[in-house]
Amino acid sequence: MRRVYMDHTAGMPIDERVLEIMIPYFTLNYGNPSSIHSFGNEPRRAIDEARSKIADLIGAEKKEEIIFTSGGTESNNLAIKGIAYRNKDKGQHIITSSIEHMSVVNTCKHLSKQGFKLTQLRVDKYGIVDTEVLKKEITDKTILVSIIYANGEIGTIEPIKEIGEIAHEKGAFFHVDAVAAAGQIPINVQDENIDLLSLSANDMYGPKGTGALYKKAGTPIMPIMQGGGQERGLRSGTENLPGIVGMGKAAELMKIEMKTEAERLSKLRDAFIKGVLERIPEAYLNGHSTMRLPNNVNVRFSYIEGESLILGLDMEGVACSSGSACTSKTLEPSHVLLAIGLAHEEAHGSLLFTLGRQNTKEDVKYVLGLLPGIVRRLRAISPLTPKDLVT
Amino acid sequence: MRRVYMDHTAGMPIDERVLEIMIPYFTLNYGNPSSIHSFGNEPRRAIDEARSKIADLIGAEKKEEIIFTSGGTESNNLAIKGIAYRNKDKGQHIITSSIEHMSVVNTCKHLSKQGFKLTQLRVDKYGIVDTEVLKKEITDKTILVSIIYANGEIGTIEPIKEIGEIAHEKGAFFHVDAVAAAGQIPINVQDENIDLLSLSANDMYGPKGTGALYKKAGTPIMPIMQGGGQERGLRSGTENLPGIVGMGKAAELMKIEMKTEAERLSKLRDAFIKGVLERIPEAYLNGHSTMRLPNNVNVRFSYIEGESLILGLDMEGVACSSGSACTSKTLEPSHVLLAIGLAHEEAHGSLLFTLGRQNTKEDVKYVLGLLPGIVRRLRAISPLTPKDLVT
Numbered sequence: 180m181r182r183v184y185m186d187h188t189a190g191m192p193i194d195e196r197v198l199e200i201m202i203p204y205f206t207l208n209y210g211n212p213s214s215i216h217s218f219g220n221e222p223r224r225a226i227d228e229a230r231s232k233i234a235d236l237i238g239a240e241k242k243e244e245i246i247f248t249s250g251g252t253e254s255n256n257l258a259i260k261g262i263a264y265r266n267k268d269k270g271q272h273i274i275t276s277s278i279e280h281m282s283v284v285n286t287c288k289h290l291s292k293q294g295f296k297l298t299q300l301r302v303d304k305y306g307i308v309d310t311e312v313l314k315k316e317i318t319d320k321t322i323l324v325s326i327i328y329a330n331g332e333i334g335t336i337e338p339i340k341e342i343g344e345i346a347h348e349k350g351a352f353f354h355v356d357a358v359a360a361a362g363q364i365p366i367n368v369q370d371e372n373i374d375l376l377s378l379s380a381n382d383m384y385g386p387k388g389t390g391a392l393y394k395k396a397g398t399p400i401m402p403i404m405q406g407g408g409q410e411r412g413l414r415s416g417t418e419n420l421p422g423i424v425g426m427g428k429a430a431e432l433m434k435i436e437m438k439t440e441a442e443r444l445s446k447l448r449d450a451f452i453k454g455v456l457e458r459i460p461e462a463y464l465n466g467h468s469t470m471r472l473p474n475n476v477n478v479r480f481s482y483i484e485g486e487s488l489i490l491g492l493d494m495e496g497v498a499c500s501s502g503s504a505c506t507s508k509t510l511e512p513s514h515v516l517l518a519i520g521l522a523h524e525e526a527h528g529s530l531l532f533t534l535g536r537q538n539t540k541e542d543v544k545y546v547l548g549l550l551p552g553i554v555r556r557l558r559a560i561s562p563l564t565p566k567d568l569v570t
Numbered sequence: 571m572r573r574v575y576m577d578h579t580a581g582m583p584i585d586e587r588v589l590e591i592m593i594p595y596f597t598l599n600y601g602n603p604s605s606i607h608s609f610g611n612e613p614r615r616a617i618d619e620a621r622s623k624i625a626d627l628i629g630a631e632k633k634e635e636i637i638f639t640s641g642g643t644e645s646n647n648l649a650i651k652g653i654a655y656r657n658k659d660k661g662q663h664i665i666t667s668s669i670e671h672m673s674v675v676n677t678c679k680h681l682s683k684q685g686f687k688l689t690q691l692r693v694d695k696y697g698i699v700d701t702e703v704l705k706k707e708i709t710d711k712t713i714l715v716s717i718i719y720a721n722g723e724i725g726t727i728e729p730i731k732e733i734g735e736i737a738h739e740k741g742a743f744f745h746v747d748a749v750a751a752a753g754q755i756p757i758n759v760q761d762e763n764i765d766l767l768s769l770s771a772n773d774m775y776g777p778k779g780t781g782a783l784y785k786k787a788g789t790p791i792m793p794i795m796q797g798g799g800q801e802r803g804l805r806s807g808t809e810n811l812p813g814i815v816g817m818g819k820a821a822e823l824m825k826i827e828m829k830t831e832a833e834r835l836s837k838l839r840d841a842f843i844k845g846v847l848e849r850i851p852e853a854y855l856n857g858h859s860t861m862r863l864p865n866n867v868n869v870r871f872s873y874i875e876g877e878s879l880i881l882g883l884d885m886e887g888v889a890c891s892s893g894s895a896c897t898s899k900t901l902e903p904s905h906v907l908l909a910i911g912l913a914h915e916e917a918h919g920s921l922l923f924t925l926g927r928q929n930t931k932e933d934v935k936y937v938l939g940l941l942p943g944i945v946r947r948l949r950a951i952s953p954l955t956p957k958d959l960v961t
Binding site: 184186189190191192193195198202205206207209210211213214215216217218219222249250251252253255256280281282285286288289379381386387388389403404405406407408415416417418419420421422486489490492493497498499500501 | 575577580581582583584586589593596597598600601602604605606607608609610613640641642643644646647671672673676677679680770772777778779780794795796797798799806807808809810811812813877880881883884888889890891892
């Protein structure tokens, strides 16, 4: 049976070139970068190089602005709590959106229990943050605006530069969760008024368990982990050397190959979306048709459940998702799909395909060949389906 | 030139058998364990298996008592803040010792700034916690006793079981930082009255960037990172699958090979210590001679600086340390050495060798051949050295 993996936001295979460069840091260069003997030299150099490569990918001014973490979730926690705890005397108001990743949603919820005031900006039906509403909500007490660069579930890309401008006009810091966007589309933290930016290595075909936070020089944050004072005191814990080296290489490869790959994926994506909407009645696209990540296809089908569709496709070797993998085990509908105005049953009838390097035209053709039949069969047994659709 | 690495607390090479088992989780089994399609099955199974192996190494009752983290520092932060924030209504008193790792020291310091009351138990000249003092200091308001299983710098093993008994008599939870001890000496969390135990994969020849916290079923803690709710809500963030699988294998190998290796290392250690004390005048052992980790040699030499010794040995291919790698970049003397009663200059004149699998009798012989000459040369140029020692 053909195996078609289209769930790249949930997990990505590592790039073989990334793994290759990591191996010696497991076996040979295992020294501690803080050591003063010469076993510490190569680790120190390697971490420095990785920092530069990541700074390069996102247009950071200095490599020292990159702090290594254990992943996107930790980066989001560090950015948001870091700003909140360090700047609470200035103000306790945080603005975010209704389509953030759970690590932003729940970190903000955690802070609101401690007295921070939270404003969650609503988005339009495409998932785009309304900058006019932001202008109304932001005050002198707003210390942080945290908006996702592009949502991994519906693929919608936000007007980041403009949001950053508005934040800065009021003196608020601007944090951007770029886990789903980095390596897919160009990012420039300096041009786009970004003070803090969260990244995850695995979302760029790098290793799991490694991430980074860009922190513009001079942005004051408080660490969330205490210890030996690594990463200039902002992230204690012995450095994950192979992971860091791997993330650096992944960022380097993304910078080189992103443009070509994004063009290829956009074409696949558009053919996929067109094929679904043409072949299946009452099928709809979730998110925006053009302000969209190149790898993201999110479609919904009336009268049926996404979970059944996933299992039906899984039996044919196709892996996709009903939304964020983090929440796919719960029965709750995706908060992102509800935020763009879908009813519960519409959210439940949605299916997320995230394409990746190994996906081809033939994969898309294969899925397009299967999907109409599975949808038809599920609709046939659904009590909600109107009679004329079943025949 | 011979290369002799004797700085295993700072960083360990990965066991080749561990790396081998990790590779497919980078390249093939890259699915997300939370996914409902079949790409999630093998990751779920593998994490479960790793959990069992770690539970096995430390005598935990259930595999569900293991929470994966990004390393020892995070495990210590999670255990201590987790208990503190969750149980603060019961009491706000925390007891620890003066020879804890920086991730315990600084986490407790952080909490004391927030109003928690901290008692740091003094230790004797060997670094052993006095349980009589503990009995006097512990009250009904003590929510946590956190003591290191064995200190990685001076190697001293603490009377863990007895400390746990005292903690439990007063209704306090007992956390143990076992990062340096696990895999070196047998640990049994159930026999030893341990509620929470911190582990690091790299300290068992596993991968960097992976750790675990044992949390006895029913012990209430609050998570320190918010997000998708992985690890039963206690540690959000996509699981570091290769790291977790590697840590499981490392724990399995430790369980099988620990006894034989500990006997071999203890012999090397004792020969090393004996050799140093015999060959070099005014050389002293730091820590206890028998209640000591099998891989730990910490010696001090009057009139000279540890840093110069490290550099002198480094030029001959030998890697060792002046204390914790985390703090070796600072000019502060080790707080552990000061806690056992050494004067600043004695602490500064100390040298830490931590032995490992690749070290042999020949390595020890090599270092014993070099060390007296280096000490003599450094003493000859030190203004502190008495004349009769130089000739």
